[in-house]
Amino acid sequence: MKAGEDAMFAISLGDDGAELRPLEVWHAAEYLAHMDRGREYIGRYIGLPDRVTDLASATALLQSYADKAAADIGRLYGIWLDGVLVGGVLFKTFDVASGTCEVGCWLEEAGVGRGLVTRAIRVLIDWAVEQRGMHRVEWVAASGNTASINVAKRLGMVRDGVLRESFPYRGVRHDMEIWSVLAREWRDRDRSGRR
Numbered sequence: 001m002k003a004g005e006d007a008m009f010a011i012s013l014g015d016d017g018a019e020l021r022p023l024e025v026w027h028a029a030e031y032l033a034h035m036d037r038g039r040e041y042i043g044r045y046i047g048l049p050d051r052v053t054d055l056a057s058a059t060a061l062l063q064s065y066a067d068k069a070a071a072d073i074g075r076l077y078g079i080w081l082d083g084v085l086v087g088g089v090l091f092k093t094f095d096v097a098s099g100t101c102e103v104g105c106w107l108e109e110a111g112v113g114r115g116l117v118t119r120a121i122r123v124l125i126d127w128a129v130e131q132r133g134m135h136r137v138e139w140v141a142a143s144g145n146t147a148s149i150n151v152a153k154r155l156g157m158v159r160d161g162v163l164r165e166s167f168p169y170r171g172v173r174h175d176m177e178i179w180s181v182l183a184r185e186w187r188d189r190d191r192s193g194r195r
Contacts, residue, residue, distance in 0.1 A: 013119040020120050021080035022180035023088055025062045032058040034085040038108025047147040047169065048106055065090070071098060079116050089120045098134030101128055105151070118154050126153065129183045136182055142167065143175040152179035156189050
């Protein structure tokens with residue numbers, strides 16, 4: 001299947017050729033190529049490039065999210081720009097019983113500075129709140145990851161706190177910031193046109 005042939009499952013993210021699509025097991029080779037292109041940039045704060053090193057590990061990661069989607073506890077989506085996979089967003093956790101989920105993202109350098117993650121996360125939050133009835137959407141980012149924290153701010157999230165030196169990654173213990181938006185806050189932003 002060529003790039004773009006799964007467009008019937010795509011959501012346009014604007015007029016710049018960006019699309020949000022489910023990132024599925026059959027995308028493993030494309031996903032690995034994307035990780036190879038962005039390995040250094042993506043890996044500064046998140047471990048995806050460390051987990052995806054060959055076709056088997058790419059397939060396994062995508063299968064794990066297919067399993068999560070089937071169990072309704074997580075989901076994974078890719079961001080394509082002009083038919084090229086440049087990043088993605090996900091529901092890292094999705095707990096219907098508690099009404100809480102965590103969203104996250106990654107992006108290779110070729111997609112930076114276009115607002116792709118902010119636009120894609122808006123789609124996820126809209127769906128989680130309006131279709132699935134989620135009460136709270138969380139965002140967790142290393143304090144040094146200013147790009148990620150700026151996305152949380154643009155989405156109108158509130159900084160709940162900092163887990164000091166809670167995340168050991170590549171030999172460094174990182175402070176992790178917890179941001180969130182509640183369903184009523186999200187709807188209020190929608191009504192006021194501030195999204």
